[in-house]
Amino acid sequence: MIHSSSSQKIKRTSVREEAYMILRDWIVQGDLTPGQQLRDKELAEQLGVSRTPIREALLRLEDEGFVETKPSRSTIVAPIQFEGVLNLYSIVWTLEKLAMEQAFAFIEEKHLMEMEGINHEVKKAINEGNQIVAVQKDDEFHSIYINLSRNDEIKRILSGLKQKLIRMELFYFKQVSDVHLTVDEHDQIIQALRDGNLTLVLNMIEKNWKESYYRIQAHSERVKSGEDKYEQ
Incomplete structure (x- = not known):
């Protein structure tokens, strides 16, 4: 089977x-x-x-x-190919920032507490090496404000794009040594929301996705370098 x-x-x-x-x-x-x-x-x-x-x-x-x-x-x-994945990440963080702009006025303390709880679960899953739960909880974290945007088109587009990114992040999860840094980046998003600083929130959302990309890119380049050296 x-x-x-x-x-x-x-x-x-x-x-x-x-x-x-x-x-x-x-x-x-x-x-x-x-x-x-x-x-x-x-x-x-x-x-x-x-x-x-x-x-x-x-x-x-x-x-x-x-x-x-x-x-x-x-x-x-289909094989997992790192080339071109930056295009996906850039679309995701751009749409998430738009979702946050539309959700910002609706975010309350109860939502921030929910995000904190989910982020705690992300950290726990990472520490336990449970990549599927970690990635799923990470997605839930971002979904809080995406759902609050009340923009069904953004949700629909992001849902499709993120499946490709989730596949890649699960594939690289065990090889990326500093994946735990995403928890700190989430904390910074929550703090900026609590401070009411929309500009900083948007910057932190973009940083979170960029850093995720860079972490995977660094590992991908190390693997490629190792393969090239081996082939020589």
Whole structure:
């Protein structure tokens, strides 16, 4: 079988959408690994559906860059490539800053306390080496003010973009030694919000995403340098 959780079956009415969501989650979380071949018959049997929604899900995932179809017509999980990822990060921090501008007037102390609680969970997950929980909680932290923006278009666009970034961050999580610094950056966002300093808040949101990118970039370059040296 392709995935260990073979008991998972699709039950809801929207078979097409749920098949897509399950396969995307498996790819993002690394249960389906980069380069792994995907066979629609096996996936359909595992999820208890026909091959049609699986094929539709794979086409959608290919459009989004999560899977690739080779000339031989075999479909594989797309490799994780660092090149070009800065474009994704820059769009995310730009949209998050816009969301914060629209949410700023609605943020209350209860929201700040919720962000503090989530950030504590981020720190705990990082300390325990639980990369999936750490990344999920990080996403929840940012979702507080994104949801308060009341801008459904921003939420929709960010949701799709962040799945690609989450996949990359999960892939690099154990190799990035200073990932814990994101907790401090979150604290700085909260403090700036508590001080009512919107300019600083926006700067800190951009810094948080930029630093996440730089941390992964540094590791990626070390790996590449090591490979180049080995090849020589």
